[in-house]
Amino acid sequence: MASVPQALPAAGTTGPVVRPGPPAIARVRRRRRPSGEPPPLPRQLRASGKWWLALSGAVVLAWVVVVVTGTIRYFDVADTRVLQAFAELRTPLGTDLARAAGVLATERALHVMWLANLVMLVAFRRWRHLFVWFGVVLVVVNVAALTATTLQRPRPFEVELLGTWSGFSMPSLPMTVLAAFLVSTVYALVPPGRKRTIGKWVVCGLIVVTALSRLYLAQDHPSGIVAGVVLGVAAPLAAFRLLTPNSVYPVRYSRGRPAHLDVSGERGDAIVRALQDQLGLLATDVTPHGLAGSGGSTPLRITVKAHPSTGEGESCVFGKLYAITHVRSDRWYKLGRTLLYGRLEDEKPFHSVRRLVQYEDYILRLFWEASLPVPHPLGIVEITPEREYLLVTEFIAGAQEAGDAEIDDAVIDQGLAAVRRMWDIGMAHRDIKPANLLVRDGDLFLIDSAFAEVRPSPWRQAVDLANMMLVLALRTDAARVYARARRQFTDEEIAEAFAATRGLTMPTQLRRMLRQQGRDLHADFLRLLPFQLPPVHIQRWTWRRFGLTAVTVAAAGVAAVVTVGLLGSPL
Incomplete structure (x- = not known):
């Protein structure tokens, strides 16, 4: 067990405050994970994902073989026989039903589906899923269009075509985009588990019904539909499982923050x-x-x-x-x-x-x-x-956040002494807020050092002092904290702290609690100061800042243009 150092001496006390050491914990022998053994929580594409990727690879390989050997005529003969069999079953009522069943693969329906997904993902602020969904659609549409242009397979012949169509037919672009949209919708909007399983079966049924409709109307070849569906399913399936795994990016509709992962x-x-x-x-x-x-x-x-x-x-x-x-x-x-x-x-x-x-x-x-x-x-x-x-x-057991705990002079002194000590060793915490200050039995603890900085600017250190004084004053008052602060800091240092601090430099939780209390503690401290320093301006333009701003604006413009272009592209 490591030795336990002592806490800082609180001003006005006779000696240092001894902090209890970490709890005695049972230890067992550690185990080194052998080479090749998967980690405790590996990333898995799962069997179905591997199967779909292998199937898409087989489709691509078949395309290559057809192009190299020129055996497309054999596919044409087989596809024509299937379409002729469907044509023999046509009736006026059946044609009407087929047109209605194939509405999901129409250009207008796909555009509506696109906008609906976009609006819902933005509304639920599911940005990661939105970016993956957007990328999948771009990849699928462009790969399918490029393949169709390269193969240049004509529409079915020797069978009367019913309904609208355009472009080449291998793969079926409407079926490719429809499959990609439906699968992406399931993975981006439906929570995992039983609901997602039901969603997958619904998607399967919609794809089958739409495919039968297009075969009945002779709008696509059977092989073109199969190739399009395989590409449209495999791409989003692999992308969402690899880039938005459920364990990291869960689809949920609770009020929890995205940063909080499910640990069950x-x-x-x-x-x-x-x-x-x-x-x-x-x-x-x-x-x-x-x-x-x-x-x-x-x-x-x-x-x-x-x-x-x-x-x-x-x-x-x-x-x-x-x-x-x-x-x-x-x-x-x-x-x-x-x-x-x-x-x-x-x-x-x-x-x-x-x-x-x-x-x-x-x-x-x-x-x-x-x-x-x-x-x-x-x-x-x-x-x-x-x-x-x-x-x-x-684990600081039995501690309360500074916003809820009783704050006496000893706790105030400990908080201010912590800031003074960080100044002495050339460091800054940079995230001093009620949640990061714990009080237990009159002892104060400083937690969450993720944003801490080594050799910070004097401005950053000054902000630490002001935020510490504001947090301590939440449960007391500005005059009391200011009086204790003058024991460890000069009036000039305190004035500099409040000249460097304003709303934007305070943590969100601290600003929220100040609003809830209805007190302007910042103004209270300024009134207590014997003099005030000019506010420290935090807005500084540099070439780096200017370049980042220009790149950000340009990237947003390009994304908008691509979105508008994709919405207006014919399917």
């Missing part, structure tokens, strides 16, 4: 197995904890077996589950901040979830070694290589 089922089992193999912890339960205050990860309370010397059966550790989704969200978040703020932020996005977790673990250990009141770091657990990792730390 396969993922929960994978976490338990990985904790035992990689950290030697015997976990018995994994449950979400404190989701309301976390928007960039999935915080977990993990129940583990306690050390026999404690006489207790169970103990708890804290886990932060990070996935590739959080890295991508971090990139967009920092891009937006760069566009809004400019050079003062000087933020660089993480390029992998592994680096993100390594960085937070590194910062946490720096804080711990500097005797800052932070949870004891316990290690990193790999759930899926380069996709999901779990950061494990001490």
